[in-house]
Amino acid sequence: MIDIALPKGRLGEQVYDMLERCGYGCPAIHAESRKLIFEGERARYFWVKPSDVAIYVERGAADVGIVGKDILLEYSPDVYELLDLGVGKCRMAVAGKRDFSDDFDRPLRVATKFTHIAREHYDHRNREIDIIKLNGSIELAPILGLSDVIVDLVETGKTLAENGLEVLETILHFSARLIANKVSYKFKHDETEQLAAAVSGLLARG
């Protein structure tokens, strides 16, 4: 039995379907219910907040988990990163008003949920920034003049466009990863590798 932490939402469902096709199905998961844990024959699933998946895995509450590379870069959890699942693709980008131009006279005000990634990005170019940590509706910040730009995930760019914003530069492209707890990997080595190999095979077949 392998414990798998899935991120709530579309990505989690998409990856669950992949796992089901690999023989790790758990029919109960499709039933409408408020349950958080579902036990199949080979795997036990639980749904957690996407940004918490890495914590469950790092602390060993789950053996493996599905998490976006953005979360891995932001929090650097001490885990193994076994596979790139090629789904949940998006990019981390700097966005701002269409008429934005950087004023090098003062620190750039950056609103973001991803403070670590934003800081790294601007550290590399030695640009002084003032980070404004927000937890949601980041797009509001430049509109209201709270910040000059935002650093955020962009999937289609639709939300940005509707609010008069546009991508100014792409920092990185991301996708979902299969991660494993380092200790579980040792004690459930064969089970973990079998799962990774099955998913990898599925990806190769397309």
Added chain:
Amino acid sequence: MPISEDVLKSSELAVIRLRALYSRYGYTRFEMNNFEEYELYARNKSFLVSDDVITFTGYGGKLMALRPDVTLSIVKNSSDDRHRKLYYNENVYRATADRDFRERMQMGVECVGDVGAYEVGETLYLAGASLAEVGENYCLDVSHLGFLSGLIDAAGFTGDAREVVLRLIGEKNAPELRRVCAERGVSADLTARLASLAKLYGEFDETVGELELISVNAETDAAIAELRAAHAVVKTLGGAGFRLDFSAMNDLRYYNGIIFRGYVEGVHTAVLSGGQYDNLMRSFGKRSGAIGFAVFLDLLGELHTQRRAVSDVLLIFGDSDGDEVARAVRELTDAGYSVRAQREIRGDESTAKVAHIKNGRVKFDD
């Protein structure tokens, strides 16, 4: 009075067992002051891996530190003309990233002086035996920094790229590793070797053959010979051997040669960490070699989360007078029970048996 193991916490029991183990191989106890001059850590900050040192101002305005690590103190006190085998049992203090102060109980072994095949093997044997003392199901994973750097050099990675490759091997991230190699124009053959090394995991006997296939030059061949020699020593001393896993990583500025991590089932992270640190000795201007490891005893608390009974018997004495209660307690302790006497049940006690005093006599409830 004979002491039952039941009264000891798992970490206390581990301390006693590990002291007996290390003494059996001629290691002596090293005791040290809780306070060091901060400068020792400031000069070797990256050796401390993570977290911050807790500092305070000493007499005369000197900046002092609550000891965050033991190895540096031992290295500072070592001299090139003495061969020393030491163990310690000390608390170390760190300030964590989330602004928390933490005291951690640590036990460890250091061998300073001539470090050859026997010393490396003995240290690995003691590491394995330490794990066997603290957990039922355990594994000791060994890596060799000489092998890693030999292979990475052969692939032509330097500077930042080298750090990236080391991190990816540490994450067992073979897909990303292949991508980085492709970007840098590393040959298909070397890429395959690096990816295999990242994925390599298993008992020494079963995986050393694969490691030989990955080996590319004299440096990596020499590393395999060292691993073989160490494994032979561990086996001859009666140890269970070890597994190969190159994801264990330590700072190459201080460590060289064999490094290792120990895991116990039920604890979410490594409970043991160690390696050969000749380079650290050099940074202190010493010629001797050194190898050692630390066991993080505070983590063992994760192993036993069930609530233990407070005592064998909970004696409820109601309105009985002091002497009557004392006699009842004496009767029970003489019979070999541990007893907790209190006037009434509060509902938060967990004991195996409950007894009352009736007409001056102990009566167990059904």
